[in-house]
Amino acid sequence: EHPQEKINWCQYHGQWKPGVPAAEYSFVEQVDGRGVFSFCMCPGGILVPSSTEPGTIVLNGMSNSGRTGKFANAGVVVQIEPEDVPGDGPLKMMDFQHKVESDMYKYTLGAGASNPMAAPAQRMEDFCLGKLSKTMPETSYHPGVVSAPLHMLLPEMVASRLQKAFPRVKMRNYYTNAALLLAVESRTSSPVRVPRNQETYEYVSMPGVYPCGEGAGYAGGIVSSAMDGINVAAACAAAI
Numbered sequence: 001e002h003p004q005e006k007i008n009w010c011q012y013h014g015q016w017k018p019g020v021p022a023a024e025y026s027f028v029e030q031v032d033g034r035g036v037f038s039f040c041m042c043p044g045g046i047l048v049p050s051s052t053e054p055g056t057i058v059l060n061g062m063s064n065s066g067r068t069g070k071f072a073n074a075g076v077v078v079q080i081e082p083e084d085v086p087g088d089g090p091l092k093m094m095d096f097q098h099k100v101e102s103d104m105y106k107y108t109l110g111a112g113a114s115n116p117m118a119a120p121a122q123r124m125e126d127f128c129l130g131k132l133s134k135t136m137p138e139t140s141y142h143p144g145v146v147s148a149p150l151h152m153l154l155p156e157m158v159a160s161r162l163q164k165a166f167p168r169v170k171m172r173n174y175y176t177n178a179a180l181l182l183a184v185e186s187r188t189s190s191p192v193r194v195p196r197n198q199e200t201y202e203y204v205s206m207p208g209v210y211p212c213g214e215g216a217g218y219a220g221g222i223v224s225s226a227m228d229g230i231n232v233a234a235a236c237a238a239a240i
């Protein structure tokens, strides 16, 4: 999460004026054979708690239509392939995701935060240099934050790639200690996929059942979920 004014300054070359839309950004990097990229950047947005079960911390970002908030946020995704995670059970990627989310919760609990949904957080440059942040900047995330060594708390394959990616982003003001990293946005795509017949869209072992959308592993985001929904609805209608 950055102050929106820093992103405006960079993207409008110092010429942003009230009434001009809040600036956006995106980036893609390749680090050690895996993609690292910004995800769902929300200009003038806020960070919101998005856990779906007790004992875990999950964050997501959103903007209201005016995009007039003080902060710019984006998820930063590190691509993870099944071979990156030990084990071979069909749900191992889900277990991996769950562990990351519960590690964040345990850290917050151990740090004695007054709100159990407070997010472990670290300033961006501190994260890349492996230093605990001594102070926390203002944030849009209502439950608040606790200073945390995210460079150690996140899985090594994720932290090390983020540490290399942030300084490389070719955008002035991006790599700055004014930016706060809050953990963790871990629901960018489904960690499992329910197999389905490519033509009928039915679940392979149960005809008449139509796995669809993000939870079934066929979409990640509003538009791809909607498109998958249209395809599945058409296949379903054709079968009736």
Ligand SMILES: Cc1cc2nc3c(=O)[nH]c(=O)nc-3n(C[C@H](O)[C@H](O)[C@H](O)COP(=O)(O)OP(=O)(O)OC[C@H]3O[C@@H](n4cnc5c(N)ncnc54)[C@H](O)[C@@H]3O)c2cc1C
Pocket: 040, 048, 050, 060, 061, 062, 212, 213, 214, 215, 219, 220, 221, 222, 223, 225, 226
């Ligand atoms: C805070 C937040 C911000 C986001 N911002 C963006 C963004 O900026 N851009 C973007 O592209 N994506 C964004 N997303 C992701 C996007 O919302 C999802 O990718 C998309 O909604 C997935 O669509 P879906 O139809 O697959 O699932 P969902 O929208 O989750 O729909 C599943 C539906 O199934 C219902 N359901 C669940 N269980 C049952 C049951 N047993 N019986 C009956 N109904 C059930 C649920 O109530 C729900 O209505 C955001 C998500 C969150 C949480």
